Amino acid sequence: MSRYVSKAIQGMAFFFAACAVPHTWAAPDAVAGKAKAQLCAACHGENGVSSIPDTPHLAAQPPLSIFYPIAAVP
């Protein structure tokens, strides 16, 4: 077996071992997510369509642009 192939197999073994380690991300929790999103609804509107001048609509924003501010909510 070439040296390259054995390195690749070692790499895969490491990858799968890493997958087995419990990680700290919680399972998605729609109820908690909705509670956090209520904060945003105060200004950005219940369905992401804001009725306040100078407050942008969040509907149709790229998902990560919403994810980061919500993830920052304690």
Ligand code: HEC
């Ligand atoms: C107190 C009112 C208020 C609350 C609460 C609020 N926002 Fe905002 N948000 C604004 C305003 C005003 C802007 C526009 C700021 C600017 O243009 O500098 C904004 C901008 C944004 C933007 C950028 C949108 C764009 O088109 O540039 C995102 C994304 C965003 N808010 C997400 C959130 C999320 C997610 C939450 C809840 C965790 C939240 N906001 C809570 C008032 C609020």
